[in-house]
Amino acid sequence: MDYTITALPGDGIGPEVVAEAIKVLHAVGARYGHTFTIREALIGGIAIDQTGTALPEATVAACQDCDAVLLGAVGGPKWDDPNAKVRPEQGLLGIRKALGLYANLRPVTLHPLLLDASPLRPERLVDVDLLVVRELTGGIYFGEKRREQDAQGEWASDLCVYTQAEVERIVRLAAGLARQRHGHLTLVDKANVLETSRLWRSIATRIMREEFSDLQYDWMLVDACAMHLLRRPSDFDVIVTENMFGDILTDEASMLAGSMGMLPSASLGSGKMGLYEPIHGSAPDIAGQGKANPLATILSTALLLRYSLGLEQEARAVEAAVSAVLEAGIVTGDIARGEQRAHSTVEVGSAVASRI
Template sequence: MSDRYSLLILPGDGIGPEVMAEVVKVIDWFKTNRAMPFDIQHGLVGGSSYDAHGTPLTDETMALAQSVDAVLLGAVGGPKYDDLDFAVKPERGLLRLRKEMDLFANLRPAQCFDALADFSSLKREVVAGLDILIVRELTSGVYFGTPRGIEADPTPGNEGGRVGINTQRYTSGEIRRVARAAFELAAKRRGKVCSMEKANVMESGILWREETQWVHDNEYSQIELSHMYADNGLMQLVRKPAQFDVILTDNLFGDLLSDAAAMLTGSLGMLPSASLGAPMANGRPKALYEPVHGSAPDIAGQGKANPIACILSFAMALRYSFAEGKAADQLEAAVQTVLAEGVRTADLMGPEGGQPVSTSEMGDRIVAALSA
């Protein structure tokens, strides 16, 4: 494995450059104080790339993303680009990265920091100490299956009508590789995987359950595996979320479940994510890390954005791309410390108030906590 850590930073649009600037402060701290050998390059994606090059992602930036150990992305999009042709909308740049890097496992942690437990829509006693990881298959399923499209409805009596078609499709190989990712992650956590699908009404769900069980029985029998219908799983997430450790699910249900889990924590500004692919020649996985929040153009440039989700995304990079688990723990603990002191960006200001800070001040406080 290479002794250098190569990173491509793509700040993107809206608040992306602001929150990414705080991540760079954190990276610089680890370079200076822990002698971590980061090689950093910068590029454009989304609307910023379209403005400069007429495309949301250039071939050169795509090639660079394929060559580095990890990509850190801020956010893409904004109303400025709403009237662009679909093929060059900012979001197409992000989707191209995911597709061409073959990032099949999306990791969405839902962690409730003690200082923010009252921000959840659920009672404190339900979410306090919550630590769930949702592993969502990202490159197949109904979002990518064919046939798809909108066409004339051929049903007799429905002349002049249309039909919308999307196909839910999974192969054994696609299911097995994301299942392995979930089991590997569970082995480093509390050793539990709950696989969610709709095997009661969908053949793809039957295959999902059978293949996940096969991987468990033949390769990860030491991990506790349970199965749950996805609709019940969503209900259980808001009833008793602490029962879960790692949730494994497909692309469509993962989209729904991860957004529901996000609200358990109280603020989108707190949620990181990782999208991982197969190992490269140096043993590190293809990887893209990004906060869950969007580009928030309404507050861009005002110093109101919460940089914590982007900073925690870098913590995930430390953990999953660079095997720097202790450093990731240290960074997460620094965030916890700052929040416990009552330091708050605008999105975290609740009825009890707190110390209001700007985006850059929050980054400075987290860096200071690293040094404490």
Template sequence: MQKRIAVIYGDGIGREVITQALRILESTADKYGHTFIFEEVLAGGCAIDKCGQCLPQESLEICKQSDSVLLGAVGGPKWDNEPSHNRPEKALLTLRKELGLFANIRPATLLPQLRKASPLKDEILNCGIDFIIVRELIGGAYFGEHKIEQINGEKVATDGMTYSASQIESIAKVAFDIARKRKKQVISVDKANVLSSSRLWREVVESVAKNYPDVQLSHMYVDNAAMQICRAPSQFDVLLTENMFGDILSDEASVITGTIGVIPSASLSLGTLGLYEPIHGSAPDIAGEDKANPIGTILSAAMMLELSFGLTKESEAIQRAVQEALEKGYRTGDMMSEGCTLVGCKQMGDIILESI
């Protein structure tokens, strides 16, 4: 198999973690007889520095023509004063919209080796953590109308949260399809007691559920969901929600599993094109210090092999290699525990590479 992968190193620790993921992908390709062609493209703060735009048109076109996109992280305080249309994060929003990446998949799984790093009590962890957040990615408040205006002598800001029935239907189908391969349970998260968009969300999700009689559907308000993720995460299997709620809940879910540094994510279109990235952000405070955790990026690459390329055994090989590194007690600083061995970003990549 030959695949072309657009690579966005991005900002902060992006280059460090992506470098390790590419080494893993190259080794996997060699072992299984594939060819991965990597093409670097600019996006985020580094693109602003080099060409004045957070997402140059050339970068967008390369991503569109690729089989998949691997992203490190974008953003940082250096670009806080950029206008809203040219902030590093705007590059991500534009990529999602232009590539049709409407479905974000974020697993929340407690790896047994990282149990001590979780902030939750043992009695909660004993029940296990293994669920997936399915987040709608190109609708809601992040893509609604945004304005600041003068009304009666003072500034008033407005952000519109807009959803169409077809948008909700598309993401709901993704969640139900995933649930069919797991425990056949979907919990849809909304704020239907307050928001009109949530009332439509609930109506459409219930309509979609009729086509999945083997999957159990229930609803939960977002504030309760935030509490339940900390109180009893074992109750969740597939958690379906809109864009902003999903953004918040998925970060919360990542922390209870021990560290945000090991959580991968996939943003998918209706076809096979996907954008894969860790969820930890650019961490400019440790950039260039070899302290970053590359596992989230490496596991994102593993998700890419499975979901976009259909290479299941190759994906599983990478996952096993990560597990072996953790089993041997190697840890980066964000997940360090007593009795383990502290390593840097590159050394963690070396250790995982040995298992590949």
């Protein structure tokens, strides 16, 4: 089969880790008889520098005319002015909206050899296998923003809005995933304070009772969830929550694995199209030094193969190759322990590709 993938390397370490993920994709193609045509496009800071916008129209067109999108990272100190009218993050928010991607899936699983890499005690990490489903297109990130000045001084506001349809579709998707996993869904909100959370709770409760009565589900306030993710992470199966809460909780959950360089993500919509990216940022402090961990991006390609292309066997092959590389101790410095040598980004990517 022939597939077209749009690659958005972006900024910082993005081009380095995306290059290794593409290397692994080509290895999958050679092994299983597929052809992956890779088309690169601009996003983020590099797009601002070259075109004046974080998301050029050509990039949107390339992403709309392909089978899946692979993203590296956006941003860096060069574009960090929060008052700038054009910022790299606008490219990320814009492409999600342009592709109709409303659900961000972030799986957190721990390889036994990496238990010591986490700041948590190893005994708390045994059997951790959870999935956070974050709503992507609503909430405070997309609401009306105002900043003005009156007689009392400056003031600002960010409007948080959710519609019934937005809540229904993300809850149904998360519940469906819980049904495929261990049958337990945790719905996270702040219903003791926020009206949007009360809307979430009423809609989700109805859906769970009427459509997913076979599942176990519970509600948890976001602050309690933040605590229990560290206190008893193995108790979670699937977590679903709104945009900002999901953004914060998934970064916290990444520390269970010891490094953001280990965790992939998938942003999905109603069809097969998806955008796949590591959850880490652009890490400009190590860009160009060969220190970046490519495994999160490589694991993101496994999600790409699974969700957008329907290639489950190939996805499992990538995940098995990553496990084999970890077993062999071929890792970058962020997860190297003891006497392990810190390997380069290219060495780790090549090691995975050779094990497909």
